[in-house]
Amino acid sequence: MKTLKALILLCAISVFTTSCYEDKDDTQVSASEINDFVWKGMNVFYLYKDNIPDLANNRFTSNKTYAEYLRSFSKPEDLFESLIYERESIDKYSWIVDDYIALEQLFSGVSTSNGMEFRLFLQPNSSTNLIGIVRLVLNGSDAESKGLKRGDVFNAINGTPLTTSNYTSLIAPSSYTINLATYNTNGTPENTDDTVVSNNTSITLNKVQYAENPIYKTKIFTVKGENVGYLMYNGFTANYDTQLNAVFANFKANNVKHLILDLRYNPGGSVNSAIILSSMITGQFNGEIFSTEQWNTEFQQAFENENPELLINRFTNNNKGAALNSLNLNKVYVLATNASASASELIINSLDPYINVVHIGDFTTGKYQASTTLYDSDDFGRDGANPNHAYAMQPLIFKSLNKVGNTDYFNGLTPDIELKESYLNLGIIGDENEKLLAAALATIDGSISKLSAIKSKQVETIKAFKDSNSFEPHANEMHIYKKLPNELIKRLK
Structure with missing residues (x-):
């Protein structure tokens, strides 16, 4: 079937009598041509391929049956959705778009x-x-x-x-x-x-x-004569990694001994930015395992046989050659809530085997899977993308594990100090009296009485309905840009 699929685009698409789409130059393209891209991309990359019978390598016995299958879906979105594994519970995050230019802008912030x-x-x-x-x-x-x-x-x-x-x-x-x-x-x-x-x-x-600049707020407090850095960081956006490094340069210049990382509303983003941030928090683990990846069975086996290093993300000491300003901390205080997802959770989970991560707040979202952008090209990369349409997919391709193998936190990560925000008395972000920040400062101070007083304050009982992050397209995203060997992709196609 692997060789069969390589022939299909050439010999089958021209006879399809399905819907047509127009690109921005009014070039008509068959829905089934896009469907061919959708099925092949999901067949190669999808994390849950093993659970979807229609993605099996032996699913089709001939060009004809494959062509009929593609033709049965009038819209690429319908085919894509039919290939998703347990949409309501397991894969809530894979998606397809018909305008990858807008998608790329979104990822750039x-x-x-x-x-x-x-x-x-x-x-x-x-x-x-x-x-x-x-x-x-x-x-x-x-x-x-x-x-x-x-x-x-x-x-x-x-x-x-x-x-x-x-x-x-x-x-x-x-x-x-x-x-x-x-x-x-x-x-x-x-x-x-x-x-x-x-x-x-x-x-x-x-x-x-x-x-949006994800660096929302930075401050330096003093607790018992030692400087405490505070950073509210609202998205892992690679375009701002250099500015993030400058923040840590300031922390380092001010001899910051403790760090409060506020991720309470951070829905995630770039895995590489998470690695860079974690490496700036620490610095003493350069080259060691930050996280590992688990792909679908076929991809996983290919990696393990040919280049297992591609399954490992490691701490680093630089960003595109620029040295990182690392604090070499052995403890970090992370403010996280049920609005903290994906790359935010990756930070907590991946640092945990190395340093003391004090998670203050609520249970997190529970997203441990990552995705990548697939384009309609020979290797599914941006270069050489089919100029006749602007469809792209963002399927889940692997799940992240920390150094000791922890993953599958469906119900989110458990806080060390459970403390819910009081929405009827939210306080001011960065103010030392704001509830979650005050709890972190009290913990650094070692004041049990202060922390107890904060925890004892009444939390309103109004019932939450929806969070604005859930209204945004492709929120709670953890994506990775990883150049995979063309030979490997072509062999798996």
Whole structure:
């Protein structure tokens, strides 16, 4: 079947009578031509190939049966979705796009945004009415320029009350007006008597092309005469690795002895950026195993037989030749919540065998798989991509294991100090009195009484509904750019 597949694109596509798509130059391309790319890419790379009968190498006995199979899917998206393993529970993260230019911009940190990150909650005594609470206002964004603040509450958009059935349509437009409200607990711990009242204030937000710098906040505190570095880092974006190194140069110049890494809203990103950040936190493990990869059975065996080093990601001491500013720490304090995913979890899991990682916050998302971008080319790389369409896939290709083999954390990583954010009293990011940061500082201080006082504070019982990260396309992503040997790919095709 491996040789059969190489012939199919040449001898079968021309006879297909399926839907056609147009690229930006109005060149028509058969849906089945794209379907051929989809099936072949998934057959070679997909992590869960062994669990999908339609991806078996012996699935088709002839060109004809393969062509009929491709023709049975009128859209590439339908074929792709049919090949996903347990979409609701195991593979929630593979996807396909029809515009890889926009995808590449997203991975570089450029997207369309108004700069408001928020969480939706059910209103008291309601199963349908919602409120939104702003958790973060991005630096230099439209939301910041309009004066929006962390902790602001809104209960309507464009004058329409938010509900479980309309929230997606209300936040979809490029411009909308949020109607602010006041949440009143009436001084009781129960939420049955809580009220939400509109306060006749509104803010119009506009989504514009926005390049988010993931380095949101840095500060240096002093605890018991020693400097404590604080970094809120909101995305593993390779374009900002040099700036990240500059942050650590400042920490190093200020003789930082402790580090608080705030990943509470970080949905992930580049594996390489995670390696670089971990290497700057440490520095004493250059060349040692950061993480290993487990691919589908066929790919895994090929790696192990020919170049097992390709399955290993190692700590480094440089970024593209530039020396890293490493702190050589033996302990790090990581603030992480259920909005922390993929590469954020990779940091915690991969550092754990080497240093003391004190995880403060909540259980994380539970995403341990990584993906890569596949293009319609001979080796699935960007060079030589089919000019007749702009489809690309981002399937899960491997799962990450730390040095001692820990993976499959379906339910997220368990905090050492469990502490949930109080959305009705969020505090100011980077302020020493903000709940999660205060807990980290108290832990560094060794003050059991301070930590106990923080943990004893009442957490509101309003029921969370959705997080704004889940509305973003391809959130919770952990992707890798790895040049694989052409000979290996061609042999597996």
